[in-house]
Amino acid sequence: MTSRGRTTGKMKIKDILRDIINSALSDCVQKGALSIKVIPAIELETPKIQEHGDFSTNIAMILASEEKRSPRLIASAIAESIIDKDNVLAKVEIAGPGFMNFFINNDHWRNSLEEIEILGDSYGKSKAGEGKKVQVEFVSANPTGPLHIGHGRGAAVGDVLANILKAVGYDVVKEYYINDAGNQMETLGRSVFFRYLHLLGRDVALPSECYQGEYIVDIANDIVAKHGDRYLDEPDSKVISNFAVYAADSILEGIKEDLSDFGVKFDVWSSEKTFFESNKISEATEDLKKKGYIYQKDGAFWFRTTDFGDEKDRVVIRANGQPTYFASDIAYHKDKLERKFDMIINIWGADHHGYVPRMESVIQALGEKKEMLNILLVQLVNLMRNGQQVAMSTRSGEFDTLKEVVMEVGKDAARYFFLMRSSDSQLDFDLELAKKQNNENPVYYVQYAHARICSILRLAQEQGLNTPGFEDVGIDLLNLPEELTLIKQLLKYPEVIEGGAFALEPHRMTVYLNDLAGKLHSYYNKNRVLSNDLPLTRARLYLVKMVKIVLNNALHILGVYAPEKM
């Protein structure tokens, strides 16, 4: 029997290895085999090619110029000083120009599976975020129309990023900023008003700047149904502002419903209107005036954002005395800062990228470092059907709404599709592909892996075989290359989450899942889990159970259902 080798406790293999190399380096320095004064940080990477081991380091190549010796000589000196007291190393090789390749004992990999069993739903979580307060603001669509597919991508990215940040120990607040003030509300009110007049038989032309969508007619219809023609007698301006409030509330309600159907819940809804009402907007501009960032020109007040590298200064108060959208966003971000977040993340459509420098100016003018604000720009979505782009036009009133897409392909497929690509790649979203129930559809591919395992576990149970615990499994029976590949993939999972959190790249989850599902399917097709060999069956049951846990955890982060059957 091989030793269980659990002396390593909960320490991660990478950290163990780093310690080993560090000790070897200081040993070399003591013995005079190396002349460096300071031991540099050790980079450990996982080589692409299996023959290059589980981890490799370029440390010898980095030291070469300082040591004035060949990297390979340095590497062998370091290798000779290695003491592997926990017995995690199978071998160390020096290869290529001077890489040190480390091969980890298979026992170590196999024994690490127990951690997944013990942690269960918590496997993959960490405390790396140290409880720091993070605000993620996303969607924040104006309540002037239904959410479209671009908002959907922002919603998915924001929601899953928030899940990832939570998983690694950040204290996350998800927030939606409602632009329920300003010109657009007036326009909204007017749009409804004109439709209202139409419905009551008045022949007036709908101004081109008005919102043209069918949903405006619906709202006008509601008003007619409830109140008839009584608004015809009131002054237009009063009616328009009433209608604006009514429409905004109604649209916002729809937005909330669509988001909820999409699996997205916000912790805080901030309203621009309340910032106006509580004078926060004028306070914020006053504050900037006092700090000397505001000047007057052509009757308007300007924020000197060029002080912070913006290409031109920006108006905060128009010559007519009305604050701009920028002014209210200043107030909103001042409010964010006052709430003492350690990090602020804004998720915007890439068409707003020109706004980034001025927002960073705000943060700095208010005395913070611009690094605490992270603006994630999400590129646009091309809605496709069978490879053809679906026309999209708000002007014509034809919407490709999030709601329609979710109804057509389902929440799971929609969320998954939005997260398949890096945020700074444009995304082709093919509706027909998202509905397909075969291997062309990545969502099904991953969900199927989960269902497949459940099916095996179910069948095993019917045969009186419960999934055993680690102590009852001959873990070293998991000896096939595919099994070790699968195990290593499972053990990579915590790093994937952490990497995704620090890089703010939620799409790493789908990339990882696709990989894991593929390894499971491949293993399954080549080998039988349930067989006449009972000890082997138990070991393999244990393995697939661990795969199931990781699939489930990762899908949970994505907000995608992990089906037992499909």
Add this chain to the structure above:
RNA sequence: GGGCGAUUAGCUCAGGGGAUAGAGCGUUGGUCUCCGGAACCAAAGGCCGUGGGUUCGAAUCCCACAUCGCCCGCCA
């Protein structure tokens, strides 16, 4: 004209200083007496947009250029 992003297999995209470049789709050819074929295996397919740099080493970093998308308002 300026800014941001993209440019990797026929298509859609991963990979963001390391050793022999990755996946899915598509193409071609295989795998069902066997736990879910919604799956698997194999083959073909690449000057990583172009040209310069930086270094032991570049698809990756820097500078030009080209092409595509999006932005450049006292709109939001």
